[in-house]
Amino acid sequence: MLRCAVLFLSLFWFVPAWAQGKLLVSTHPIYLIAxxxxxxxxxxxLLLKNQTGHDVQLTPANRKSIQSAELIIWVGKEHEAPLEKLLHNQNKAISILNSGIIQALPLRNTRGAALKNTVDTHVWLDPNNAVRIGFFIAALRSQQHPxxxxxxxxNARKFAKEMLLVSKQFNATSxxxxxxxxxxxxxxxxxxxxLKFAGALTDDPHVAVTLGQIKYLNDTRPYTKMCLLAESNASPSQYQKLGQIAFQKVDENLSEQQRFVGAWKQLAQETQRCVSDARK
Known part of the structure; x- marks a missing residue:
């Protein structure tokens, strides 16, 4: 994997060591790794402060940061479509999704079927991907500043060791x-x-939940009481017809956290506790 990163750098892009400049990172979880x-x-x-990649509002200060940055690391157009127009022609802007260093999964519909020619962009939640992203950033900056x-x-090796040790704490054989x-x-x-995905309420958190999907989830529920992972802005009125649930507020963007490994561990603990409580 590291050889791929080095090959990518040597073939496509080089910035001389004397050109010291700013590292700009698009979204919070990648910023935490950086x-x-x-x-x-x-x-x-961090470019998108208090924003996700899906809802981007760029200020004049954001545009100035993009112009002055030496290196810009972003997830990619599939995650941050509004940034594509600004970044797609800039050699200094490197997309993680296009780098070839992570293992991506396809999006799924609300009933768990994979959707062809799509990518689930929340790649940082996979501990192995987080480690790969860390080494990739190390390779990029080392190329610029040997x-x-x-x-x-x-730093990348220390991050990898800590990340993998924490993730192994949650391995289960059941x-x-x-x-x-x-x-x-x-x-x-x-x-x-x-974990095993048993369905979602909606394809998009901004789209209303349908009665048909609620009926599907109730008809196919594996347990009487189910764990529901949801963002903090989810309204109880949207899921109150699901019957018995263990509700867990989660944030896949880790937006309130300051260290990646600690943030991932907290999310994993909350999720594990939710699925355990649901089975009681």
């Missing part, structure tokens, strides 16, 4: 535990937490 990799060298800047290469790579989601944004947690 902070771990650049610790002791530089402080990356004088800091040893520290970037040391049967996969079913759960519901308000919208399907957590499938990258299913492997490390041994």
């Amino acid at each position: 902070k771990e990799i650049t610790k002791g060298v530089e402080e990356p800047e 004088e800091n290469k040893a520290l970037y790579w040391d 049967n996969a535990k079913p759960y519901w989601a308000f919208h399907d944004a957590y499938q990258y947690l299913e492997r490390p937490l041994n």
Whole structure:
């Protein structure tokens, strides 16, 4: 995987070491990873403060940051479509989804069927992907600033070790535990937490829940009481007809957190507790 990153850099892009400049990162979870990799060298800047990639409102200050950045790391057009027009022709803008360094899964419909030619962009929730992103950032910055290469790579190795140790705490040998989601944004947690997706209320958190989908979930529910993972803005009126549920507020963007591993661990603990409570 690291050889792929180095090959990518050598073939497509090079910035001389003397051109010291800012590292700009599009969204919060990738920014948290970047902070771990650049610790002791530089402080990356977050482009989309208090925003997700789906709802982007760029200010003049944002545009200035894009213009002045030495390197821009973004998830990609599938996650941050409003940024594509600004970034697609800039060699300094590197898309994680187009880098070839992560393993992506397709989107699923509300009943769990994979959708062809799609990608679930919440790739950072997979611990292995988070580690790959960390090493990729280390490779990019080391190419630009070889004088800091040893520290970037040391940080990446420390981040990888911590991330993988934490994720292994949740490995289970029991049967996969079913759960519901308000919208399907957590499938990258299913492997490390041994979860099984049993359906979502809606394809889009901004789209109203249909009575037909509520009926489908109730008719196919694996347990009398089910865990429902939902964003904090989900209204009880949207899921009160689901019967017995264990409701768990979750945030796949880790937006209130300051360290990636701690944020991932908290999300994993909340999810695991929800599915366990639902089976009692």
